[in-house]
Amino acid sequence: MTRYIRRIAAFFLLLLAALLVNSARIQLVEADSLDRNPANRRATVARYAEPRGPILVDGKAVTGSRDTRQPLRYERTYTQGPLYAPVTGYASQTYGTTLLENAEDALLSGTDPMLAPFPFWHEITRSRQPGGQVATTIKGAMQRAAYDGLAGRRGAVAAIEPFSGRILALVSSPSYDPGLLSGTGTAVTDAWTRLTGDSAQPMLDRAIRQTYPPGSAFKIVTAAAALDAGTVTDVAAPTDIEEPYVLPGTATVLPNEAEGCDRASLEYAIRWSCNSVMAGLGVRTGLTGMLDTARKFGFNDSGLRIPSGVAASHFDTEMSDDQLALSSIGQFDTRATPLQMAMVAAAVANGGELKYPYLVDRTLAADGRVVSRTGQRTYGRTMNPLTANRLRRMMIDTVEDGTATNAAIDGATVGGKTGTAQHGVGNSGLPYAWFIAWAQAGNSGRPAVAVAVVVEDAAADRADISGGGDAAPIARAVMEKALGR
């Protein structure tokens, strides 16, 4: 029997070898591919095992974390969700991340190598750091003023500090509570279905992800192009552009809303928003000159990041003269995000130098150590300083005695431009009310804020929709907060 028992022992030795080889195969050779299998929830579990770092406004957290005691342990909470949704985006265990939550995800979730106390710390310890903090450039009071000003109407507000590029307010309305999407389960999927199916598109970030025809607000760009190109040398001198203006090569007449636009000066055309003069000047400046200036302001730039991606604003690169005429007054295919139009106002206010807009002031580790600081960057010089000076004057005139008197603030210098954009097939849609402006405190050497407001209020009476009536009061409220009032 001994021989046979020995053989049985050898047989069990063989089985042991098979087990050991097999476990080495799984745990060493195939481990990486199994770890990376998308169905393996371990990476997700690890991701939510620690509280996510906060996003700060005015140094205070506007996000939090809730311990659910579930496998995906910590869920994101938002203290004023709808107000800051266009800034933060959402961080959902079911639907991923958007906007700042997405752009700064590595830092917030603690995987950013910059959070580690030493280089290669993660590689050695296989550990995560506590989530870092993202301090935004947003001013809470301005954000609140913009949000309250829109009062649930469809629209958006973007405000920039002209000399630095810091984004001070970024509001989209109607908004939603990103906290509804934080976790998992049917409550979250139901909220998602409801939000994505809502015709008011509450999850659309209108301030940076939606483009609108800018209408008359675009006339600032046209004026800058005309002045820089030498099409106009004296802003007060009458032009020879007659009213009614017929689009070149067509029999179509371009109507004016304003009085006295026949052969009006550029100054007058801006103040009273004359379509005929600005269309004619755009055509005279030519496609190359117009396109060149539009690009300097940021149109056709699909790479703009704040750090969330900004939808590219659009100015056609190939157009006939009649199309160019329409484009010069912000119609035809011309489209702009509210942030883009705030950049136009900011460039004028800042003497023609456009700063790159940014939303993250600095990032911090959990213990408050600064991880990175966003430096100011110049986007480009949009126009001559002299041109900028003339445009500033014209925008001030528009507020003091023009279409934008609703934006005036006592004791401050305010420049603005209204816009009412037609859209839809045959202009059948309700027009969008635009207002772009900047404001400078009386005792200050430089403008405090540039702002763009768009209101697309489907419920309003068509005749009531105008940049001066609907959008300018919102802009004024935002600028007052920027001036500290």
Added chain:
Amino acid sequence: MTATTADPPPAPPVPRRRGVELALLVGAVLIAVLGYLAVGLGKHHALPPDAAVYGAGLGALALLAHLVVRLRAPYADPLLLPIAVLLNGLGLVLIYRLDLETPGDSAAPTQLVWSTLGAALFIAVVAFLPDHRVLQRYAYLSVATALVLLIVPIFFPAVNGAKIWIRFGGFSFQPGEFAKVLLAVFFAAYLATNRNALAYTGRRLWRRLPWLQLPTGRVLGPLVAIWLLSVVVLVLERDLGTSLLFFGLFVIMLYVATGRTGWIAVGLALAAVGAFAVGSLEPHVHSRVQDWLDPYASINAGRGPGQLAQSLFAFAAGGLTGTGLGLGHSILIGFAAKSDFILATAGEELGLVGLTAIFLLYALLVARGLRTGLSLRDPFGRLLAVGLSAILGLQVFVIAGGVMGLIPLTGMAMPFLAQGGSSVVTNWAIVALLMRLSDSARRPRPEPSRGAGAGLDGDGDDRHDNRTEAGS
């Protein structure tokens, strides 16, 4: 120990190694208690409040078992008890750790109660079973009890598709677990008595193949009948893991008793036919075979990972050194995480290093059992030792291979490690019997009285055995 001369010289004292056993026991209890503390630290960053009680309980049990061994089986193998305590303690730690993930369903206290019962049974066997050969007398009682135990669950409702449980009060147990020990006793007794007839009589089927020789039906008949009956009952109860185990046990014991390689060939052929038939006809088994062939099929079909895929993910997450106790996520495996798939938790949290250690502990247990079989002189004892070791070894391979995708999954309990009362108690009984057997094997023999008995059992094969042992 070839003390066959009439005038024995003063034999050197046989080392009992009880001190070694005690030291190893202290180590085993210490490892389990430290593991318990590690779970608390890993999971809650705090020491579990009841660690002292837990450690004291486990230590007291181990100490009591050790004292009984000292008194009643002083020559027993010093490794068996510490390995059993270590595996049982490790199992309790893993179950306690998984309990933390399922707040409504804690299994560790129940497992502790069953472990205590198991240890009590161990003590009882070691204390009150004077000699393993007593069991040989009860061979037919054993097989009758085994068959009754196997058949009874048919009258109880099925749980998770298998009718292998008996429930009364709050407790439930699997009689099939006890049946395997009783069946091993019967096989050992029957084969010890009839192995010559099985090995040397009968017809050769084909002249060219001398190893293919069928014994007479009169000898083989009852054996095959009982084995077939139990396997058929188990198949009816859908306990395919245990039927596979019985099959392997039968083939191994028959081979050791007769030395006929033909049995292995016939056994493998039968197993292949049976496995193919069950695998293609029985839907439950069929799905498991499918799972084994492609563990990721349900993922690719968009239905998320199945249990086997989750188990593989757990092993992979462990890597070389593991995530640390309490820091893995093997609970993702689902409802069988504490029972069938407990090894995945070991693989994830202790890593390849810990898993290898566990496999080596089992291997050592099996090796010491087979070693006992080699050292014993009576055929019954040898066959029983081999059978009990084979039960442990086969079970470990089948369940470990199953949860790691090496072979199709069959529902079985990892000895000592997995949640399951009847399993723990049975494994303690197996270790107790091995202790008793090893005590006989290593005890210095009072020669004159034993010589006659050995002569009765003796035959050509045994004499051959003695030669080999003298040579080794």
